[in-house]
Amino acid sequence: MIAHVLTPWTQDEEGGNHPLIDEVLAGHKGWRWTDVTGQPTANLNPDPNLYVIELTCDAATLAAVEADDRFYVIWSE
Amino acid sequence: MPYPIAAVRGKGSTAAAAAPVTLIEDTFTRADGALNGDTPEPTNTPGNTWGYLAGSTNGLNVVSSAVQPGTYVERHNAIDAETANLTVSVDGNTKSQTQTTTRQQSIIVRGSDWSNLWFATVSIANTLAIVEKNAGTSTTRASAAISYAANTDFHLSVTCSGESITAELTGMDTEAISYASASFNKTATIVGLRAIGQLTDWVAQVFDNFKVTA
Numbered sequence: 001m002i003a004h005v006l007t008p009w010t011q012d013e014e015g016g017n018h019p020l021i022d023e024v025l026a027g028h029k030g031w032r033w034t035d036v037t038g039q040p041t042a043n044l045n046p047d048p049n050l051y052v053i054e055l056t057c058d059a060a061t062l063a064a065v066e067a068d069d070r071f072y073v074i075w076s077e
Numbered sequence: 078m079p080y081p082i083a084a085v086r087g088k089g090s091t092a093a094a095a096a097p098v099t100l101i102e103d104t105f106t107r108a109d110g111a112l113n114g115d116t117p118e119p120t121n122t123p124g125n126t127w128g129y130l131a132g133s134t135n136g137l138n139v140v141s142s143a144v145q146p147g148t149y150v151e152r153h154n155a156i157d158a159e160t161a162n163l164t165v166s167v168d169g170n171t172k173s174q175t176q177t178t179t180r181q182q183s184i185i186v187r188g189s190d191w192s193n194l195w196f197a198t199v200s201i202a203n204t205l206a207i208v209e210k211n212a213g214t215s216t217t218r219a220s221a222a223i224s225y226a227a228n229t230d231f232h233l234s235v236t237c238s239g240e241s242i243t244a245e246l247t248g249m250d251t252e253a254i255s256y257a258s259a260s261f262n263k264t265a266t267i268v269g270l271r272a273i274g275q276l277t278d279w280v281a282q283v284f285d286n287f288k289v290t291a
Contacts, residue, residue: 009216025222026202032221038258041211051216 003076009051031057097290112137112154123159130155132191144284146272155269163291165268166234170283183271184235187262197235197244205246218256223249
């Protein structure tokens with residue numbers, strides 16, 4: 001499945017993992033995503049701290065993302 | 078009227094594309110010690126030495142003809158490849174692991190200082206990621222699930238071409254991810270190696286056979 005997801009983008013200084021990965025995708029397999037906002041960091045708004053990713057994953061992984069109210073699935077198919 | 082030769086070659090040409098040229102190759106086959114200040118061998122066309130990106134002097138060490146982090150939380154070394162469009166690759170091994178949080182091995186590309194660079198990173202969080210570090214803020218631009226495991230060999234490569242950055246991993250699944258809007262630092266030419274872990278588990282993530290082609 002493919003989905004566009006609104007998700008926080010700021011990380012710790014060491015390039016630690018994205019909250020979406022750490023807390024929702026962990027334990028799931030076969031997913032990948034890329035930022036489709038395509039904006040330099042300087043142009044990303046820190047408040048609200050959000051950007052859009054295109055997530056490719058199975059139905060169970062997408063259901064886990066949809067069930068977490070920190071993230072908003074704009075569309076999926 | 079016949080077409081100019083250049084125009085003919087531009088459409089339907091059978092001329093082979095130029096093969097990549099190795100700019101830097103380092104097998105780390107030398108005495109143990111700090112990587113900082115070393116000259117890559119056997120190939121070093123740009124003629125530069127391993128150093129640090131300005132802002133951090135926590136370096137890596139040559140140990141037993143490979144590179145290991147040492148005894149600190151986050152380390153790196155870098156070298157100027159003198160071109161921004163290139164492929165950087167390295168062999169790695171995850172070695173032992175006693176903790177399960179932050180642990181990464183990375184290739185640095187398009188660096189200008191420690192606060193401004195890109196890296197592709199293999200993480201104990203079971204991810205392969207492309208990260209933009211811009212003015213000290215890290216933003217993951219692409220990521221994929223992998224099966225991270227201890228004592229596992231892998232091969233990581235990163236290709237930069239214009240505003241495209243692609244990372245490919247073999248050895249812990251085979252994954253390729255890319256980001257097509259990498260406008261930040263797109264003319265920066267410093268590349269390198271990065272490792273991060275915790276003091277309690279700083280045993281021996283390993284890098285070997287570092288190579289830069291363009």
